[in-house]
Amino acid sequence: MLRSLLPTRSGMAAGLKRVWRPAYLGLAPAAALAWLWFGAEGAIILLVAALPIALATEPDAAPGARGPAPPEHEPRDALSGLVLRTRAEHALQTVLTHAASTGKSTACLVLVLDDARLIVERHGQAAHDHAIRRVAERLLVTMRQHDTVARLEGDRFALALGPMRRADLETLIQIAARAQAAVQEPMSIDAMTLYVSCSIGFCLPGRIVEPTGAALLTAAELAADDAWRNGPSAIRAFSQEIAAHAEHRQSLRDQIEFALDNGQIVAHFQPQLSTDTGEVSGFEALARWKHPERGLLPPGEFLPALTSSGLAARLGEVILFQALNALRAWDRAGYRVPNIAVNFCREELRNPKLVEKLKWELDRFDLDAGRLTIEILETVVAETENDMVVRNIAALASLGCGIDLDDFGTGHASITSIRRFTVSRLKIDRSFVTRVDCDPTQQRMVAAILSMAEQLSLATLAEGVETVGEHAMLAQLGCGHVQGYAIARPMPFDETIAWLERHRTKLDETPNLGRRTG
Ligand code: C2E
Ligand code: CA
């Protein structure tokens, strides 16, 4: 009888190997006591009874080992060791195929880290990779034996549930909450504590028309996108409403891509003046979408969708090309425009090929790097620890490009980071400029910024100058350059030549235009 209860030889050997791990040494005193009280047979019975329990509660050492056993050479994620998307789809499909005969169902959850990008920027790639491995380990321990944990693209994980009797909303919310709690436990990595949060989307087979493994996973991903947008730490079930929103976003993405490729995204140009001479010191290129039905759209209407669709680099290319083209055209037309400023967002600044691409473009247009200014938001400089961003900006500065710190005063950049990012000019935010001519508090703020800039040998440019009074006060306080509706609104390239001509005439007619006039 005893023999039939015993594991097979190889199973026993593997089991014993595990017994010698410290976690199971706890069984030793109990076995010894049993030996004493019941003799050898009693001790063996106890061991046989206790071993399966100990083995079942042991955390799985090999990542991705849960769920239906993957084939020998199945590709795995190099970082976490987890199985990949196709495995999760296959696991879901297997349960669905046999659902009618087994009466059991499944569901899919997708877990997405809320701030993976920030982890990279604040703590570096190594800390991020460490966190991914830790999340994978925790999910493997938390999920049941027959569930499959897979790594998806980016910072996402799929949880394909093994056959279950009750796959309903309530159960799924509980499972999601359990996985979330496990991932969100603080992590200690390299002597620091990392707080990672995650959002989860899930889908039950009954929620989609033709449930297949792949469809279930896709639906859970859409729900996870929705959760992520509503995060941190959100949980969302897939619904038709989520599907409709996703379709809308996809169509917007397609439209933006089409717009970028077909000349619908155009740069408008807003002049900047020197307060010393009144002459044009540059133009800022600002993106507009010439929408075939909705007319001219400002960046606020399409930039968020464009960036989240991964099209920021394309926008950068399109605007840079138009900006350099404009500079060449002004040169040819005989107007002195020393500088063109282009806005670069965080996503563009992360591009490892950015500097190379920019150099190539400058060469192509035969323009000096000193004639191009890169505008970087103060928040990007304040928040970023990203090596690539720092390296790119430093490389652009050493190439000779100007670096303007955009929206200055709103983003809490430290003086150290201003130095590290080799900033050449502070672009004082409109919020400090508004009513600077009649509000003493505003005047004190601007005066403080200007004096700091002087001490740090940084040039200054005030943006959002809407009145002649503000222009005059800024000139009097010693701000080097001004830009805003009081001078001109952003305009299409075709209108710039006429504007430059009018401005030239105005300067000629007003020989003393400068610090005290608007
Ligand atoms: P920003 O870089 O701070 O640009 C200044 C914004 O203020 C522009 O809005 C401009 O039209 C507006 N503006 C200029 N003068 C005045 C003024 O006197 N009063 C007021 N109230 N507003 C003024 P716009 O063109 O809607 O651009 C909004 C933001 O979109 C920009 O803010 C910039 O962050 C972003 N953006 C624009 N073009 C690009 C681009 O090509 N690439 C990237 N990455 N971002 C862009
Ligand atoms: Ca700007």
Ligand code: CA
């Ligand atoms: Ca700005």
